[in-house]
Amino acid sequence: MRFITIIILFLSCYFTLSLNASEVRLKDLVEFDGVRGNDLVGYGLVVGLNGTGDGLRNAPFTEEMMSNILERLGVNVTGEQFRPKNVAAVLVTATLPPFSRAGSKIDITVSAIGDAKSLLGGTLIMTPLNAADGDIYAVAQGSVIAGGISAEGDAARVVHGVPTSGIVPSGGRIEREVDFSFQDLTSIRLALRSPDFSTASKIEAVINQLVGGRVALMLDAGTVEIDLEAGDFKSPAHLLSRIENLTVEPEQKAQVVVDQRSGTIVMGRDVRISRVAVAQGNLTLTIEEAPLVVQPSPFSEGTTVVVPRTRATVAEDQGRGLAELPDSTSLSDVIAGLNALGISPIDMIDILKSIKAAGALHAEFIVQ
Structure with a gap:
């Protein structure tokens, strides 16, 4: 009797989990009014690069900003010409989280705007970050972690990832709070x-x-x-x-989303197909060039001539003929009916387009 009770409890838990498997928390379905972040942006300099910075002839704004920073630090560079290769101008972006307080730290993203080759190993100099209203809400500074590598020789260059963009973890400090109660x-x-x-x-x-x-x-x-x-x-x-x-349990529109580049097909659970018959076949076109060389007779004054010859053939794959897709009442019926055609996902995308054009696919068809 105790064993039967354990089985009943197990089945009850199983069916309870099955019924609640498609339920979603409210926080994952909605956005709460007023609970939102704010975008921040700034313009700064990354220094300490290993010769991969901006070419100052092509990016004069980098030299101008470097001069302004040195002037504020008490270094007079008026009339001087310097061409450092370890400095890069960057745009600094971040998001001010909701309910963030002064003194909290946020992650920073930096992206080169000049002709710098890499930000690897650089350090972001103190950069104020402004919001859409023009006020400064945070200040960013710290070591940049670049997301790629770049290697260059005399005749070749290899780039992996994006070395001209990187992040500064906890590199921004909030200086001002959003006025919201x-x-x-x-x-x-x-x-x-x-x-x-x-x-x-x-x-x-x-x-x-x-x-x-x-x-x-x-x-x-x-x-x-x-x-x-x-x-x-x-x-x-x-x-x-x-x-x-x-x-x-959220309700969703019946949708079929396809990606023609990768051949990916995603269907919602409410997709339905009316009864329809589909035939699909492939044409294979083969073109072969077999030029013929014609030479003149011995001791004659003729010239050698190349006569072009082209052989073109068309082969048709008969496939499996007509395949009937019955009225589908569930997503598994739709998948089983389409798989009965025995075709690749790329060809299935074309078939779904044709079924939609025939009015037999009862779902929104989205092509990416």
């Missing part, structure tokens, strides 16, 4: 990453069920609004901590 919000909007009316309705229902009242309202296919004044919440942060791990 999350605590003072009276309502929060949840923006669905993939707008869908059915999914938005499920999110509304699961939030209201948790709270025990009607505080969530679906505004459209991509927005669910939560009225913070309608419920007894300590703060917006406490509410989000309760609802962000709620799970719902």
